[in-house]
Amino acid sequence: MLELESLTVRFGGLKALDDVGFTVRKGEIVGLIGPNGAGKTTAFNAISRFVPVAGGQIRFKEQDVLRLHAHGLARAGISRTFQNLGLFPHLTVTDNLLLGQHHRFRTHPLAQLVRPPHARHEEAHMRGKALQLLEQVGLGALKDAYVMGLPYGVQKFVELCRALAGGPQLLLLDEPAAGLTSGETEAMRALILRARDEFAATVLLIEHDMALVMRTCDRVVALDFGKVIAEGTPDHIQQDPRVIEAYLGQPEVPHA
Numbered sequence: 203m204l205e206l207e208s209l210t211v212r213f214g215g216l217k218a219l220d221d222v223g224f225t226v227r228k229g230e231i232v233g234l235i236g237p238n239g240a241g242k243t244t245a246f247n248a249i250s251r252f253v254p255v256a257g258g259q260i261r262f263k264e265q266d267v268l269r270l271h272a273h274g275l276a277r278a279g280i281s282r283t284f285q286n287l288g289l290f291p292h293l294t295v296t297d298n299l300l301l302g303q304h305h306r307f308r309t310h311p312l313a314q315l316v317r318p319p320h321a322r323h324e325e326a327h328m329r330g331k332a333l334q335l336l337e338q339v340g341l342g343a344l345k346d347a348y349v350m351g352l353p354y355g356v357q358k359f360v361e362l363c364r365a366l367a368g369g370p371q372l373l374l375l376d377e378p379a380a381g382l383t384s385g386e387t388e389a390m391r392a393l394i395l396r397a398r399d400e401f402a403a404t405v406l407l408i409e410h411d412m413a414l415v416m417r418t419c420d421r422v423v424a425l426d427f428g429k430v431i432a433e434g435t436p437d438h439i440q441q442d443p444r445v446i447e448a449y450l451g452q453p454e455v456p457h458a
Contacts, residue, residue, distance in 0.1 A: 203228045204249070206370055210260035211244050211428075218244040219256070220428040221250055225273050228374070231398055231405040232417040235424035235439075237449050242408045245425070246374050250275060250282055262372065276304070281365040282374035285408075287357055292348035295341065295360050298349060299398055300325075302367035335367055338400075339393060355383035355386040360391060373403040379411045385412060391418050412450065415441065424449065 204226040205309065211219040219241045226232045247253045249260055251272040260267035262280060269446050270278060281302070289298055336342045341359060349357060358378060365373055379387045391414055397403045409415050415422060416436040424432040424439060426448040432439055440443055 233419035240425040279371035281370035302364035
């Protein structure tokens with residue numbers, strides 16, 4: 203579904219990504235791990251067309267992503283969340299999910315301002331789909347709540363729901379469990395699995411919670427200094443000496 207080949211991103215003289223290549227197959231949950239500054243979010247930003255690419259290719263279902271604009275990715279089938287929440291705090295939860303469906307609206311934006319009958323009908327239909335999704339994930343009671351008044355952990359779930367509202371085939375999740383309690387992390391894991399199993403979204407996941415990564419992902423790709431240093435199953439990655447040295451570290455040996 204997704205293929206990165208020899209991907210290179212430069213910021214001045216710094217190579218944030220250096221000849222990076224990996225694939226994500228349909229129906230997988232793939233983890234992207236590594237220390238801070240390894241290039242994980244840069245890879246997401248390159249896929250999302252937020253940063254210029256100096257070399258290499260990105261293909262999504264055989265389509266050249268580098269020929270797309272950032273605003274065309276949702277229509278192509280790619281949605282994402284952000285390391286720092288990208289919600290609209292002064293809008294309600296439902297309105298944030300409506301924005302996640304913007305590419306599905308057929309009514310021209312100017313016509314939406316005038317609100318002719320067909321535009322009102324379409325908005326009502328999309329609002330109904332947003333409310334249905336909120337009920338499915340257990341957030342229906344918050345449909346009219348303003349995002350700015352919600353706890354941080356709840357906002358993380360709302361952001362993932364907004365990404366799901368667009369009906370993505372590929373879901374990019376940037377540290378979805380960051381800042382969550384252990385209970386919220388377990389609920390987030392369940393929602394990520396549902397995104398794949400119930401909503402048919404293939405998932406590429408950046409996360410520092412290694413317990414979550416190892417219990418959730420089918421495969422893991424490890425980056426360090428902008429390069430892929432290892433790729434494989436969670437069990438394989440946990441035992442790879444390059445990953446242990448660069449990121450995981452050696453387990454502490456208890457004193458006698």
